Amino acid sequence: MERTIYREIEATGRVWGLAVILVGFVLAALASFFYVEHYGHIVTGMTNRIVWGLPHVFAIFLIVAASGALNVASIASVFEQKAYRPKARLSALMAMSLLIGGLMILVLDLGRADRILIAATTYNFSSIFAWNLILYTGFLGIAGAYLFAQMSKSVPYAVTRKVGLLAFVWRLALTTGTGSIFGWLVARPGYDAAIMAPMFIAMSFAFGLAMFLLMTSTLCRLSDRPIGDQLMQRLGRLLAVFVAAVLYFTAARHLTNLYTMEHAGFERFTLVDGGIYTTLFWLGQILIGGLLPLAILLLPVFGKSPKAPLVASALVVIGGFAQIYVIVIGGQAYPMEVFPGYEVVTGSGMSGIAEYTPSLPELLLGLGGVAVTLLAVGVGTKTLRILPTNLSDANIG
Amino acid sequence: MKIPTLKGADISRRDFLRSGAAVATATLAPGVTLMAFGGSEAHAAADADKRWGLLIDANKCDADCDACVSACSKENGWAGEGNPETDPQWIRKITMQNTSTGREVTMPMMCQHCEEPPCVDVCPTGASFKRVDGIVLVDKHTCIGCRYCMMACPFDARSFVHEPVINQKSHAPRGQGTVESCTLCVHRIDKGGRPACVEACEATGHEAIIFGDLRDPESDISKRLAQYPSVALRPDLDLNPGVRYTNL
Numbered sequence A: 001m002e003r004t005i006y007r008e009i010e011a012t013g014r015v016w017g018l019a020v021i022l023v024g025f026v027l028a029a030l031a032s033f034f035y036v037e038h039y040g041h042i043v044t045g046m047t048n049r050i051v052w053g054l055p056h057v058f059a060i061f062l063i064v065a066a067s068g069a070l071n072v073a074s075i076a077s078v079f080e081q082k083a084y085r086p087k088a089r090l091s092a093l094m095a096m097s098l099l100i101g102g103l104m105i106l107v108l109d110l111g112r113a114d115r116i117l118i119a120a121t122t123y124n125f126s127s128i129f130a131w132n133l134i135l136y137t138g139f140l141g142i143a144g145a146y147l148f149a150q151m152s153k154s155v156p157y158a159v160t161r162k163v164g165l166l167a168f169v170w171r172l173a174l175t176t177g178t179g180s181i182f183g184w185l186v187a188r189p190g191y192d193a194a195i196m197a198p199m200f201i202a203m204s205f206a207f208g209l210a211m212f213l214l215m216t217s218t219l220c221r222l223s224d225r226p227i228g229d230q231l232m233q234r235l236g237r238l239l240a241v242f243v244a245a246v247l248y249f250t251a252a253r254h255l256t257n258l259y260t261m262e263h264a265g266f267e268r269f270t271l272v273d274g275g276i277y278t279t280l281f282w283l284g285q286i287l288i289g290g291l292l293p294l295a296i297l298l299l300p301v302f303g304k305s306p307k308a309p310l311v312a313s314a315l316v317v318i319g320g321f322a323q324i325y326v327i328v329i330g331g332q333a334y335p336m337e338v339f340p341g342y343e344v345v346t347g348s349g350m351s352g353i354a355e356y357t358p359s360l361p362e363l364l365l366g367l368g369g370v371a372v373t374l375l376a377v378g379v380g381t382k383t384l385r386i387l388p389t390n391l392s393d394a395n396i397g
Numbered sequence B: 001m002k003i004p005t006l007k008g009a010d011i012s013r014r015d016f017l018r019s020g021a022a023v024a025t026a027t028l029a030p031g032v033t034l035m036a037f038g039g040s041e042a043h044a045a046a047d048a049d050k051r052w053g054l055l056i057d058a059n060k061c062d063a064d065c066d067a068c069v070s071a072c073s074k075e076n077g078w079a080g081e082g083n084p085e086t087d088p089q090w091i092r093k094i095t096m097q098n099t100s101t102g103r104e105v106t107m108p109m110m111c112q113h114c115e116e117p118p119c120v121d122v123c124p125t126g127a128s129f130k131r132v133d134g135i136v137l138v139d140k141h142t143c144i145g146c147r148y149c150m151m152a153c154p155f156d157a158r159s160f161v162h163e164p165v166i167n168q169k170s171h172a173p174r175g176q177g178t179v180e181s182c183t184l185c186v187h188r189i190d191k192g193g194r195p196a197c198v199e200a201c202e203a204t205g206h207e208a209i210i211f212g213d214l215r216d217p218e219s220d221i222s223k224r225l226a227q228y229p230s231v232a233l234r235p236d237l238d239l240n241p242g243v244r245y246t247n248l
Helices: A013-039 A054-069 A071-077 A082-109 A113-121 A128-151 A157-183 A196-222 A229-259 A261-273 A276-298 A308-333 A360-383 B008-023 B040-044 B067-076 B118-122 B148-152 B196-203 B220-227
Strands: A342-346 B025-029 B032-035 B052-057 B091-098 B104-110 B128-130 B136-138 B209-213 B243-246
Touching: A013 A082, A013 A196, A013 A360, A054 A071, A054 A082, A054 A128, A054 A157, A054 A196, A054 A308, A054 A360, A071 A082, A071 A128, A071 A157, A071 A196, A082 A113, A082 A128, A082 A196, A082 A360, A128 A157, A157 A196, A157 A308, A196 A229, A196 A308, A196 A360, A229 A261, A229 A276, A229 A308, A261 A276, A261 A308, A276 A308, B052 B220, B067 B091, B067 B104, B067 B196, B118 B128, B118 B148, B196 B209, B209 B220
Parallel strands: B052 B243
Antiparallel strands: A342 B091, B025 B032, B052 B209, B091 B104, B128 B136
């Protein structure tokens, strides 16, 4: 018997205060967009060699996390775990919000954002990028239908389950597509790997659940609604499995590369002497985003703290950004070997490791995407009956 | 050398572009209306029986000469601001050193006009396209500036227009926020001419760049390719580029 009551969150002073701050970030992102639109990308840190910069790191993080955030709903309706059902609406809303935030960044960073209609109407089906546009818009539609099915009293549960299954399959395809944007770039030593697709799926599970935990906890605090410690611990243990999976795929990717001399240079760059990229890999992804969260979630000394899953989630998010930064920027910074056996002495813009310094407009655009995500979640929970009034352990069993 | 064959995709791409001839002209900047690449005029001139290419002799290329780069810049109306990382570079001079022997080699690099261009495969809107005569171009009206083609290009041959453009040439449209690269001076070829870099190199007496039809066994370029050893860059990718190098 469903004991969950869903209610809109109340517009308290704290909620309004947060909304004003988020709107400020969105306005700053729009100002950045118009600034870059007017002066050109010369005012960013991006170049002809680092063509995708910090905005893409934010965008890819949000898009990857979007599909992962839907997992809670999938666990409820596809895998029949009743304890997850009260959070399923929230899961679908967050998935859509994360995707909208990520897509906003991608679109506003285009050289010709005004031509978005061309991108929406003219497809080259040999491009994984074009397929992704279909996967993203389809995801929004399917997640929206899934949310509607869950909220509507007239939709039978069997139908909701079927929509949930479709959403689950679609989200796997979506993350496969996002990983393949890099995996199918055969020319660059930092990419060109089929493992990118499953690794991105593992990343989405981890990042999405971490974002879900952080946002759910914040919403419950904002609206003074209880959230059970056991529930958080349970989701925390699930997060530990996903974090371990990311570490596994990362290890498999680099060990495979290390086995072939062809990739030795790139591996040395990432693992040993790549400067900021090496630091971000070991300190950011492996330690902060991997080993520390695992320790916090699994070691008994930390495991009893109700805050442990939230601290671990925050670390997973930080480590996730570091991981995507190393993949996106590091993969471009390492030069392609156009002339095997030769070293380029002079070659205007072709020699050595490409340099990249993120600019303020790029950072503001990225943060604006995050703000759009949080605003969308806020508006959704304010206007729709999505957040349960009581997520205490006693209530959801 | 592998003899190029026509692909069905080329035909459909041409048909698509013909159907888009109505939008082949557009205002790129106030008061300046330019013919886009892929427009009816430029495309109709493409001859499916030809495959245009270049043969570059690294022995004849002088490290102190940049006549090809200057000629391209002047012909197509692009210029650098002194920052190679963000400047447009349709063609650039590269000097390399053999890591084991120390021998230095100099040569020009530009779009390699691949038979199987990765930039065309990845372009989400089809703005990157290959003409039936093998010339790889960017349709400036459908490029959204996503730069995925630059990620995919194995030769770093493409530039993103980072700054507002001025003094455009009507035969070489450019646009801030779009991607561009060597067009093989398609506007000259369609009138029976040769690329500006080839003529400039010849004028200096170096004659390091030979232009011609790779499908015509009697052309100078085909004869030289048949007679002397040559290489394609990134042979591991099997892209069959239209630009070949000798004495590398």
